[in-house]
Amino acid sequence: MADSTSTEAQLNTTASGENDRKTKRPKIVNVRPEDNLIIREENTKDAAERSAIHSINEAAFGGPDEADLVDKLRAEGVVLVSLVAEIPERIVGHILFSRMSIETAAGSVSAVAVAPMAVLPKHQRRGIGGRLIHHGLNLLRNRGEHIVIVVGHPDYYPRFGFSSEKTRSLESPFPQDAFMAMELSPGVLDGVRGVVRYPHAFGI
Numbered sequence: 001m002a003d004s005t006s007t008e009a010q011l012n013t014t015a016s017g018e019n020d021r022k023t024k025r026p027k028i029v030n031v032r033p034e035d036n037l038i039i040r041e042e043n044t045k046d047a048a049e050r051s052a053i054h055s056i057n058e059a060a061f062g063g064p065d066e067a068d069l070v071d072k073l074r075a076e077g078v079v080l081v082s083l084v085a086e087i088p089e090r091i092v093g094h095i096l097f098s099r100m101s102i103e104t105a106a107g108s109v110s111a112v113a114v115a116p117m118a119v120l121p122k123h124q125r126r127g128i129g130g131r132l133i134h135h136g137l138n139l140l141r142n143r144g145e146h147i148v149i150v151v152g153h154p155d156y157y158p159r160f161g162f163s164s165e166k167t168r169s170l171e172s173p174f175p176q177d178a179f180m181a182m183e184l185s186p187g188v189l190d191g192v193r194g195v196v197r198y199p200h201a202f203g204i
């Protein structure tokens with residue numbers, strides 16, 4: 001077995017025999033748990049998974065309200081998509097999409113609410129939230145949904161295509177800049193004027 005001195009020498013020696021740390025030092029790749037992340041639908045039958053989702057929402061929001069909201073939305077039967085972000089053997093993020101509507105003079109228009117979304121504080125700012133949203137929007141598009149509405153950080157959601165411009169004709173109790181919509185089919189919100197109606201669980 002080579003001793004550490006000779007190994008070091010081999011690693012730092014160029015083909016021409018000169019020491020050159022830059023050309024011969026092996027690249028050290030820092031593998032983070034997030035590199036093995038998968039996004040998948042929640043297993044609704046798994047009580048441990050439901051409990052993990054509850055804990056993630058509690059930890060991310062610093063209180064039980066959003067965690068309880070998830071349970072209420074499930075009980076109301078309005079959940080369309082519930083996704084978890086999983087690193088090996090651990091769930092670290094969650095996003096939930098539920099059925100809502102826009103009540104217009106011509107009738108009710110189906111839409112989807114995004115809420116809540118949470119990533120464990122230790123794993124934030126590593127792209128997990130973004131992957132949850134992208135995955136969810138793709139699923140919804142494939143399932144024939146047309147309109148997605150979010151109330152959230154005005155600096156965060158526009159990067160995924162949400163815009164407060166798209167909610168100008170929609171009535172809601174939220175501040176205009178935080179109240180954003182996204183068209184999964186371009187132009188589908190054109191001419192839609194009305195009041196948004198959220199599931200009862202939101203208490204709006």
Ligand SMILES: CC(C)(COP(=O)(O)OP(=O)(O)OC[C@H]1O[C@@H](n2cnc3c(N)ncnc32)[C@H](O)[C@@H]1OP(=O)(O)O)[C@@H](O)C(=O)NCCC(=O)NCCS
Pocket residue numbers: 060061117118119120123124125126127128129130131151152153155156
């Ligand atoms: C919001 C949240 C889900 C994002 O998850 P994430 O995995 O950290 O997100 P990503 O890594 O994909 O994106 C990180 C970006 O989110 C932005 N971001 C995170 N929290 C933000 C906040 N409160 N306001 C504005 N931007 C925020 C960061 O600026 C960062 O952007 P940058 O990398 O350009 O600086 C996560 O921060 C979280 O759980 N927050 C607490 C709960 C919450 O606020 N949920 C959303 C309710 S609208």
